[in-house]
Amino acid sequence: MKRALFIACSIVAAASAFALGGKDASGADKSLQKVKDSGKFVLGLDDAFPPMGFRDENNEIVGYDVDLAKEVTARMGVALVLQPIDWNAKEQELNTGKIDCIWNGFTITEERTKAMAFTKPYLKNAQVLVVKADSPVKGLADLKGKTVGLQAGSSAADALESATDFKASLKGSVEFKDNLTALMDLEAKGVDAVVMDLMVANDNINRSGKAYRILSESLSPEDYGVGFRKNDLALMGEVQKQLEAMAADGTLAKITVKWFGADISTVGK
Helix, strand or coil: CHHHHHHHHHHHHHHHHHHHCCECCCCCECHHHHHHHHCEEEEEECCEECCCEEECCCCCEECHHHHHHHHHHHHHCCEEEEEECCHHHHHHHHHCCCCCEECCCCECCHHHHHHEEECCCCEEEEEEEEEECCCCCCCHHHHCCCEEEEECCCHHHHHHHHCHHHHHHCCEEEEECCHHHHHHHHHCCCCCEEEEEHHHHHHHHHHHCCCEEECCCCCEEEEECCEEECCCHHHHHHHHHHHHHHHHHCHHHHHHHHHHCCCCECCCC
């Protein structure tokens, strides 16, 4: 019994230490040094979230955020490790130390900033509604009494919760493991609309050629940032520094144009 209690307490203590971040016994922030000592930077992402991070035809993980992270880690002198995670358990993955950051179209929200540290925003986004091209729905009011789909644990879910009047007008909402599954259900007429990131919606429509349409009336504007454990400020600051250097020398603009056709990044602007 005593041994079992000791093990349980040890697990709790270890989890608490990871949640606090890379501070040692003296309280010094060792988060950046730990990454440099290990020689690797582990990035947690949803690998089905184009164009930010997704698998290509060769099953390789690619995307806008992936390209940014590759450049940042190359400048830091460490190897980038891409770690697909359950997006619905992303905070747990971070706090247990399995990953060093969450970098995958990760929306900065008030609730999230209470639990973790964020870089400054690097891209603007919005939560929008996607419908079939032939849908009679023109605006949010037209979805009264209808059902919407969204990714579980996503900022789309947060946006829907915040839009209390709109949510109350709906028949209901359905959560899916990812946006692609939600869109498949939309195509099959299982839901009437899908709440998702504007960046992802535009990319999916352009890539798939499917007959979808984005409503001009959005739920909420938002910003993307890179999330770290609350006390890993040294590591977060290094990533921010490298992003600003990339913005200054034109590398960030080059990567952004590659994925979006224009420099819509917000770093240094």
